[in-house]
Amino acid sequence: MSIIYVLIPLAIVLVAIGIAVFFWAVKSNQFEDLERQGYSILFDDDLPPEEKKLAEERKKQNDRN
Template identity: 45%
Template structure:
């Protein structure tokens, strides 16, 4: 029975610390964007890990893709 005199105040202190930690986290925007980092990792390009030659090749491929999209394939030739 005397252990309750120790455990009840200890549990109240622990509860108070948990509530304080929760409000601190909310105040400091720890719960602001929960899904962003999970999605960001999927679209990581790792541009910094590429060599200069690989960067040039990637830029050329992007340019050719853009040019292919802009070229009208369904236009009839002029007479």
Template identity: 65%
Template sequence: MSVIYVLIPIAILFVIIGLGVFFWAVRARQFDDLDKEGFSILFDENNADSSKQPHAPQDKPPQ
């Protein structure tokens, strides 16, 4: 029964830490744009840069 007196303050401490991290994330605007990262894999932002890169050497020369 005396273990309860130790576990309850530890549980309360974990809840306070969790709420602190959640409110920090909200204040740091971590949840503002949830779709941006999902769409970023669909579009290639380096279209202009890809034409400037040299092509990989081929195994056989063109005939």
């Protein structure tokens, strides 16, 4: 029974951390454009020249690793 005195505050702290992380993600615009990255894989030719150059650089870096 005494374990409840530990688990309840622990659960409250974990929920508070989860809520704080969620609000941080919303505040830093993590959920603004959810579909662009998915489409960019399919339609690589539609990227502007700057993004195309960045994509090629990232691909080269990933190939090295």
